[in-house]
Amino acid sequence: MTVPVVLGCCAGLLLLAVAAGPVARSRHASPLIYGSTGAICLLVCIAALTGGDDALVLPVGLPWLGAHFRLDRLGAVFLALIDLGGTGASLYAIGYGRHEPAPRRVLPFFPAFIAGMNLVVVADDAYTFLFAWELMSLASWALVMADHRSADSQRAGIVYLLMATFSALTLLLAFGLLAAPQGGYAFADMRAGALPPGRAALVLTLALIGAGSKAGLMPLHAWLPLAHPAAPSHVSALMSGVMTKVAIYAFIRIVFDLLGPTTWWWAVPVLTAGGTAATLGVLHALMERDLKRLLAYSTIENVGIVFIGLGLALAFRANAMPAAAALALTAALFHAFNHMLFKSVLFFGAGSVLVATGERNIERLGGLTRVMPVSAACVLIACMAISALPPLNGFASEWLTFQTILVSPALPQWGLRLLVPAVGTLLALAAALAAACFVRAYGIAWLGRPRSACVERARETDRFSLAAMAGFAALCVLAGLFPGLVIDALSPAVQLLVGGRLPSESGLPWLSIEPSADRNTSYNALMVFVFIVGAATTGWVAVHRLGTSAVRRAQLWDCGYPGLGPASEYSAAGYAQPIRRVFGPLAFRSSETVMMPPPGDLSPARIRKHLHDQAWELLYLPLCDAVLALAELFNRFQFLTIRRYLSFVFLALVGLLLALTLWQ
Amino acid sequence: MGAAVPHDFAFDIAHMLAGALVLLSLMMLYQDRLYALINVLALHALVLALSVAWQAWVHDAPHLYITAGIALGFKAVIIPMALRRMVFRLRVHREIETVVGTGLTMLAAIALIALSLQVMLPVTEGVDPVSREDIALALSVVLIGLLMMVTRQNAVSQVAGFMSLENGIVLAATGAQGMPLVVEISVAFSVLIAFIVIGIFLFRIRERFDTVDVEALDAFRGERG
């Protein structure tokens, strides 16, 4: 009974999308549409969490196949994730949508986007899957084009739709391999059929490329930092927090479910891709000044972390180590869920800042904590969570990932044994850099003194947006304090995919989590939290007992130079400089040129930094140039004389006749 | 009437006529004066008419006489006259500019004949010798006609090339004994040729097919940027 409900809800969402077009002009349209979207999402979420497995075939789609829909535990997990995110985004949008300049370009596509993502998860045959997949891409493309007058949006839209089509076609090829020549497009048939190793590896590659480009793995990420920021903020939250997870779902579905038994070396590309994405993504984020682009890059990092978990799961699965595989997969899923939570909050916060100040460049922000205290608190929690700090949820999932890495010496293959620690180092590097990145982002944008006048105008955002942010921030804290509950909720899906599961965590004393029974390594977020609070209060009480609690507000001391304006504050670029010096030459082929005025000249010295996005310069631009050069070359054929065209016909004829004579 | 002709004799005549057609096509290639070309073209059509008539006589297929008549009247008389007028009216100068030298085109034509024989003869064991000959030679006529269209830079000679191509096809059609709709087809073709000639008149296409008015064209072809 679950699938019909979900399908009904999707139909409802699509109806909303259709209805939204005409009514978008009216003032009540946006709250109405967003409100009902959120309600439907909530309904689906509940249905996914409470309902059981079930399947359904509708007589549409591919004629002789019909549209297969099915919900298993994996689907349920992602369904819940998607619609939780959808609910939050809708709630946020009820308030945020008021500031939308062109609602007609957003309202119709928002519900359609969510419907598409839901359909992807419940689809049970290749046609329906890709249909929903492309629907999702198309709707989100339209949302990216919402601000269609800006050249950036147009560029983003072009690149995004092209890459989305690329990923869809790649997945299509993968399904083509999985479906035997007689065209068994239903997932059930694919599971039944077994592929020779070569083809299976090809399918893995295609799935990694197809799903990876949608999820934002390097170097297929190029569209992501363009498209996510271009969309309205609640949509950015959905794209970053939820749509990337749908891509991850696609990878899991194909590789873990449809593809059958795995070979150990499959883990190698996945792990490498994950590690690269995690490190490079966060390094890009560290160099970024645009708040939303920064968040988009950090999405790449988190996707990389998830893929590290998936790669480990593959490795253990191939070596028939279900317990370890379960640990890895749980870590991956858990982190996906967490990322949805805190990335949504961060994009909501960015949206609120954008509304309040009209500014996305953090170099012009600062001191927002005083004008927007509640948002500041929520965003701070999200920042700490994404930086994997205990006792919040980000740390819980990364801790599980590390535990998996510590199991890796048990792997029989040397390659993996040596690769996994390296990847672990990359993971630790990514975590530390993420912390640096979000200290920078939060410290520059929200703390300090206002860097431009736009901050003075700023006001705290409306209550719907605050409710959405506060709700998700609270969820971050809860998921951090009670990771056992989440892990147990994930277990059925994990059990389904790798045939093993983590020991039930809810039974353990004081809700601590213990990844594996044999090695008694455990972590208890709740206890750590209690300790911290206790310590802090003790400290506070003690201090105020022992010493004075007198406070004098005074001007900045600033090492003896008071009264310097905000211009003397540390800039975002300056903050990133040490890290750029360390990692830049490798990651961006970065370089700095300092232009010193000659002695006696009072003009300021200038420093210019050069960064290169290597993915663009080594992959995309050459490709574009090649295509354009070919186009230029072929374009000559537009201007020939009829006689020349006739001679083409003549040559074709003679050539074919010759070929025929030689053939026979 | 007819039909009492001994088979081999019929074959010889048909063979001779078809061969003559190929020869004439080669001669067309060889011409470098427009009027001479037009004369050869008329001759070509005449021979075609003869061979069609011969087929009609031999296989006693009266409807083929219509085709022969068309070939004779329309292609051997009217069109050549029209072309002469055109050369006169449009003041096309009498030389034929070739893209490739005549000698080379002749060689190419020889090669094409060889090719067409090589293509056709092996694959037509099934059919009777007359059709076999006709079809093979017809193909070479077609190819030479096409070759002429591509190697001559002059509207008239290109029309001539197209006509010889089309003659070859009619030859093939008549050679394939008992083929229905031959008449309709030859009619349709005549219409086609009429269109071409009219078109040349209408649009004053002097030198080459592809210039109606060169200056006007550059503007519209200007997708260079």
Next chain:
Amino acid sequence: MTGFGITGAAIASLATGGLDPVAAVLLVPLGASVLLAVLPGYLWPSRLNVLACLVALLCALLLLWHRPPAGDYLMIDDLNVVFIVLNTFVGFTTAAFSASYIGHELQTGRLTLGLLRFYHAMYQIMMFGMNLALVANNIGLMWVAVELSTLTTVVMVGIYRTPAAIEAAWKYFILGSVGIALALFGTILVYLAARPVVGESAGSMVWTVLISRAAGFDPELLNVAFVFLLLGYGTKVGLAPLHAWLPDAHAEGPTPISAVLSGLLLNVALYALLRFKMLLAANPAALAPGPLMITLGLLSLIFAALMLYRRHDIKRLFAYSSIEHMGIIVFAFGMAGPLGNFAGLLQMTMHSLTKSAIFFTVGHITQAKGTQEMSDMGGLTETHPVLGWTLAAGIAAIAGLPPFGVFTSEFLLLSSTFDRQPLLAAAVVAGLLIAFGALLMLLTPVAFGAPRGRNAHVHASTLPIFAHLALVLTGGIFLPPALVAWFQHVAVLLG
């Protein structure tokens, strides 16, 4: 004479089998053309034009239920029943579109009333020719019909009398004639191959007879014949390198004609090609035409995809996109197999619907903007929301994005191809991506961004556009079982 013979046959069949819808499908346009040639004015002729097409469509729809037995000249089978209906339908919608389009052209004075009479008469004759080519049961007759439609479209391409238009028409005419000639030679060879088996009779060029006896034909001769037919009809399909006439003809003619060219004429030529492919498929010893078609198809796809990038003229752009799709279709039939052929047939249907819808939209856009230069268009979704968004939808549909029908066919094609020929499928994917990139790059600024160029108001007849897009949409979501059954049957016949 031909027309005469057919008319006779039609009248005979009328006498025998009451009102035979097949004959009606042919007679209605003929009669209408005669009327339209004499009828003066704008309003009534355009209405009559629409009406005649509607009647033809209704007759064609009758064929879906009651299918007359195959005669010596005409026949209806699973393959052409779909295309005759499609043909008459698009003919009808195009007529409706052209009614409003031509009205605007008269206002702007690009057309005179005299030319209009000519235009309408030619339109009906063209419809007659294409219908005849589709229902013909005789390969010679089919050839004549295709030539007829060629000639009519030639004069309509040149109807504006601008140097560009004349040049385009001329190019089309010459290349078309040569192609036609080659096709005829191929037809003769087929007859030669058939004669020993079928014997010298009127029936020796009748399609139904040929296909039933094809197994006994001389395979080598069939092969040679197919080479000529492929090049001959391929010229009309617009396969590279025989495509040269197509872009200019589309760009310079009146937009309704561009729609008909892309939507119908290419299909008709392709249909003729398919008929002969069936013959080869029915003959076990003949070489599979697959490699030839695959090569030409891929060549056209990649070539057209690359040609898209440098276009300024929006109609020429979509003309090249038609070449690209013809390439895909021919490739699909070259890959053959039940899925490949099915995909090809579906792609033919969906492409003609989508592309004609796009040309309707483009026609109105060019009228609103007063130019065909894309650099002078922009922000259509703001200035002309309906046109802008339909254009966007059309692009999505033509690019094979769901929920539109082209997605279905490309899905089947690629997934079935990749399993057998990974590299070929990869090449197709590359071609599709290149083409899509070009469409996006060139048309995003047209549909979105700040408005550019002049924004005249235009009375857009949106009904035909929406009808087409709706059909394409249903094609992507739900295909009627009957259609599927016919296509599957034909796919088997195509081998």
Next chain:
Amino acid sequence: MIQALAEQGTQMMVVLVLAPLLTGYVRCVKARLQRRRGPSVLQPYRDLQRLLNKEVVLPETSSWLFRAAPYGVFSATWVAAALVPTFATNLLFSWSGDLIAIIALLGTGRFIQALAALDVGTSFGGIGSSREVMIASLAEPALIMLVFTIALIAGTTQLSDIAAAVLSPTLGLRVSLALALIGFVIVAIAENARIPVDNPATHLELTMVHEAMVLEYSGRYLAMIDLAAALKLLMYASLIACVFCPWGLAPPGSTLARTGLGMAAWAGKMAVAGTALALFETIVAKMRVFRVPDFLGIALMLGLLGTLLLFVSRSL
């Protein structure tokens, strides 16, 4: 149960109370090595006392985060320290966090500190904060790598079990352990802002890292931060002690005498560590900020090397 609770409590209190002593001891030894008399060992306590009784001078540009931060840093560090077995293993709450959790807790402290440094909006706060995160972003992977090495040997990341594993007779002397020790020391120096990475006694803007972050702090807030720094130093010292020379650690539920013995052993180790640190700081010079990455890179290399060697020795 009661005893376990008592042990845990004592341990927490002991580290808190003794932390300044270690700092003072290090300073004292350094002074002696530099032929100075130097302040008494108890000087840090006096400083804390003084700071506590001073009023807080609060920059008007600061937000609530600036005032909350010292307590956050302090508590995070203290909890981390409390999770490290100093004189007794298997403390009551030791299972609530393993080595990774401890590292992460220190990360939390650093995060808050770096934010607070940016909060007032001075250029010095920015300098310190950015350098701090740069150093941390290198130190953390190195530390994880070392943890990995140790976990490979001990088969766990739970400190008590690591100690037990190191004590167990089956484990002979291992090269990788020695490498890990060196790495650990390097990281500890960097994390505690000691020479040669940073100089706790300088206020030269070019050199200072940690001090630059806390420039604006005064009064009790500064006291909390100093105490946290001291705690951190002690914590690292006892962490190294517990992992690399866990001898004398009192097993759970042991008698008072045994616990006392453990205490004595721990005090001894701390003294040795303090002396070694002072000695090291006197003989090496502060290095430029951008040399630090190389310095920490050594630690990372050592970690990797240890892992590899371990694999080799395992496979033998």
